[in-house]
Amino acid sequence: CVFAMTQVETTVGGTDVAYRPITFDQLESDPAWPDMVAEYAQECRIAGMPPCDHQSDMYRMMESQGIMRLIGAYVGDTLVGFCNLLVTRLPHYGKVVGTMESMFVAKDWRKSGAGIGLIREAERVSASAGAVAVLMTAPAGGSMERLMPMVGYRHTNTVYFKALDW
Numbered sequence: 672c673v674f675a676m677t678q679v680e681t682t683v684g685g686t687d688v689a690y691r692p693i694t695f696d697q698l699e700s701d702p703a704w705p706d707m708v709a710e711y712a713q714e715c716r717i718a719g720m721p722p723c724d725h726q727s728d729m730y731r732m733m734e735s736q737g738i739m740r741l742i743g744a745y746v747g748d749t750l751v752g753f754c755n756l757l758v759t760r761l762p763h764y765g766k767v768v769g770t771m772e773s774m775f776v777a778k779d780w781r782k783s784g785a786g787i788g789l790i791r792e793a794e795r796v797s798a799s800a801g802a803v804a805v806l807m808t809a810p811a812g813g814s815m816e817r818l819m820p821m822v823g824y825r826h827t828n829t830v831y832f833k834a835l836d837w
Contacts, residue, residue: 686746686783690792693743693753695730701743703750703777711775715810719834733757740800742792744776744785752776754789758800769797771807774815781814790822 698704712723733739738759744752755773760766771793776786790807797805808830809815820826 686780688751688783688785688788689745690742690788691745692796693741695727695734695739695741698741698743698750698753699727701750707750707753707775707777710777711773714813715773715775717810717832719832730755739772740796742789742796744780744789746780746783746785751780751783752785752789754793756793756796758797758802766804767797767800767802769793769800769802769805771805774807786815786818787822 708723708725716723730739734741738757740756740758742754742756743750744754752775753773754771757770757772758767759770761768771790774786774789774793776783776789794805805824807815807819807824809819
């Protein structure tokens with residue numbers, strides 16, 4: 672199920688980046704995906720967790736139920752980044768929110784504006800789904816942690832982790 676979103680284009684520093692809805696199958700079959708997912712797994716790994724092992728069937732199930740929406744960032748036909756957006760109702764608040772479960776731009780394209788463009792598209796898609804807010808986590812000390820306040824986000828919570836070795 673591809674959600675309703677038209678392709679949007681931005682230009683930063685002479686680089687034209689297009690943002691469009693994609694399916695998980697399109698993402699997973701894109702020629703850039705193997706290198707991008709390896710780079711993502713390396714940079715975004717949580718110390719203490721086992722190596723990344725993305726569960727394709729779970730992503731497809733969330734997509735088929737309308738929970739997950741994927742946005743691809745492209746320069747020409749080249750995938751340079753993606754955003755995995757979960758749109759759900761928070762039971763505690765009774766309101767719909769968009770949660771950026773994953774957002775990644777390949778290192779070679781980080782000065783293209785693709786990251787900010789993906790954030791803006793996630794906001795637009797969330798709003799069109801009736802969301803009142805967008806949530807995002809970022810690796811502690813990483814570039815996203817520094818970027819988010821610059822694009823209007825504020826630090827509200829901190830995530831803690833403890834490996835369980837029962």
